[in-house]
Structures are given as structure tokens and as C-alpha cells.
Amino acid sequence: FAYTLYFFIHYHVDLYDILIRGGDLITVAVPPALPIALTVGVSMSVSRLKGKRISCIAPSRVNLAGRLNVIAFDKTGTLTEEGLDVSGVLESSGGRFTSFVSDINDVGIDFTRVLGVCHAVTEVEDMLIGDPLEVKMFQ
Secondary structure, three states: OHHHHHHHHHOOOOHHHHHHHHHHHHHHHHHHHHHHHHHHHHHHHHHHHHHOOOOOOOHHHOOOOOOOOOOOOOOOOOOOOOOOOOOOEEEEEOOEEEEEEOOHHHOOOOHHHHHHHOOOOEEEOOEEEOOHHHHHHOO
């Protein structure tokens, strides 16, 4: 574009025509290259994660998780039994886990508010409906 712009200015082409031609170049160049660039970026991210011994089974999720600092998983028993039993909370401070609190009432935050904003459970006629693991949180 810079090469073309130089010649447009050199031959005193009207500014409107320069903008139209620049728009044409962007329209032609960006759409074919953008998906390839994103795919290469995701592939590089997945390989960097593998280098840190992090397995990524859904590479399309790498873009979504790019701004997260801490991710905590607990799948103990959930693959072999339905339900979720909360045994406690692992608190964090300054980006590091600190202490394990077995009694939810002793957690430094209002744990019921945390549970209240991260679920898709609905109460219909005094019955909780939703994902079985999330329903178990409220029982």
C-alpha cells in the first residue's frame, strides 16, 4: 500500500480516489489472510501450552482463555458418580493459593453470592432444575 500511495501522491491523484483504492486493497487482502493468521496464532499458543505440560483438548477455547490468570478444576469423582459434594474452598491471595477452608461459613467472602452468579440453575415450583452438578451445589 505504501508503494502505491507514493505513486498516487507523485501523480497527484485525488484524495478520494486514494482512499477508495486503499479500501479496495484492505478489502481484498484482509479476509483471506485473517483466518490463516488466527489459526497460526492458536496453533502457536497450543504448542506453548504443551511446553508447559498443559493439555488443550479444544484449541478454539484458547482465544477465550487468554485473559485468565487462575483456572481451578476439580473433577474428583464427577466422572464416575453424579453429583457434587463441596468439601471446602481453597482461598487465594496475590495470585497464589493460600489456605484450605473446610467450613464454607469461615470463607473470607460471602460464598453464597459466588455460587449465585456462576450457575444456570432455575427454581420451578419449589424444584431446582439445571445441570446436576450445579443443582447439587444448592442442596
